[in-house]
Structures are given as structure tokens and as C-alpha cells.
Amino acid sequence: MLKKSILALAAVTALWTGTACAEEYYMRPGDELNIVVTQQQDLGNSSTNQSPFVVRPDGNVSFPLVGEIHAEGMTVSQFTDVLQQGLSRYIVDPDVSVNISKLGRVRVYVFGEVRKPGAVELDKGHTVIDAIGAAQGFTRDTAKKKIFLIHQDQPKSLIPINLNNMLKTGDMSQNVTLREGDILYLTKNHRIDFARDIAPILSSLYLVTEAKDNLDDN
Secondary structure: OHHHHHHHHHHHHHHHHOOOOOOOOOOOOOOEEEEEEOOOHHHOOOOOOOOOEEOOOOOEEEEOOOEEEEOOOOOHHHHHHHHHHHHOOOOOOOOEEEEEEEOOOEEEEEEEOEOOOEEEEEOOOOEHHHHHHHOOOEOOOOOOOOEEEEOOOOOOOEEEEOHHHHHHHOOOOOOOEOOOOOEEEEOOOOOOOHHHHHHHHHHHHHHHHHHHHHHHHO
């Protein structure tokens, strides 16, 4: 049974990799971009300039003629529109193409009924299934019809996700893109007790983050 579940997760992961995102991706620091301006190719990525444009830690991307664009939180199409508007002051009807060549890393936490609970770094994909795969998959005791997503800035808002539906139907509508610091909790019996299950995790994560920040300041 466990082997079948792992194979099902692998199959859905492969399906997800080869299909369009169910939830549109929002750019974040670390994303690397390939940008082509048809009318003036020396402005973007070209044979002479192969270095990608990178979303910096402050969320900005610097582009010739346009200057700083705050890309964090934008979709690719929104970023393309802003870039086109900026270039239109210098180029008539600029034809701009933007692609993400590499995703920035996101650290999330996967707890409960997974084979390797704890922090995982996601750099190829940032979805629920990516995170479960990075935690080496769920256990035979996982209640797959109701796992929970917790945003760290909204710890008491538990978002139920039906993993079983994804595995059986391939419906990726709940395979959402995760944010930095998100927590996935895979339950054993479909129930979750905030004080017992989540509060200790949040407290532990807070103390770890605080300790790391203190070390970084020294």
C-alpha cells in the first residue's frame, strides 16, 4: 500500500511538472529571468550577454533604460507589462519576452505523517506536492483527504488540502504555490489540535529563527 502511494505521488509530481500551473506563480527573490527585447536585443539576454537578470533580496530587478522594477509578488505577465511600459519611452511598441529560467529557493516546513519531517529547501518547484516529495513522501498512516497548510504570518488560519483528490484525479487546483516559511501538516486522523500540534512547532521555529538572526548579527 505504501509503495503504491509513493508511486502515485511520483506520477502526480511528473504530471504537475509537465503541465501549466494551477495557481499562477508570483515572482520572488532568487528567481532568474531571461528577457529578450526584439527591437534591441543588446538590452536583454543575448549571445553577448548570457547572464540572467536576478530578482534581488530586496525584490527588485534592474533593467537598462527602465531602471529598478519591484518584481517580487508580480506574475511574469505583470512584470512584462511594466517592462514594456518603461521601454515604450524609448522604443516604439516594444516586443518583450520574459521567462523564468530558474526559481529562487523557498524554505518551508513539512510535519506530521511524512517520512522525513522538518525544513525543506525547494528550488525546482514550490508547490504542496514538491514539498511532500522533498520530505520523502507521506507515510501509510497519512489522512490524505485532509492535510493542512499554515502560512507563518497567519498561524491560526488552517487551510485544508485534499491530497487524495490530487492523487486519484490529477486535479491540481489545490497544489498551491508555497510561500517562504509555510508549514504543511499531514494528519493521521483528519483532525488537528492547534495547541497540541501547531503551537509547539511555531514556538520552535520562532526560537530557531531568532537564534539564527542573533548569530547573523554578531
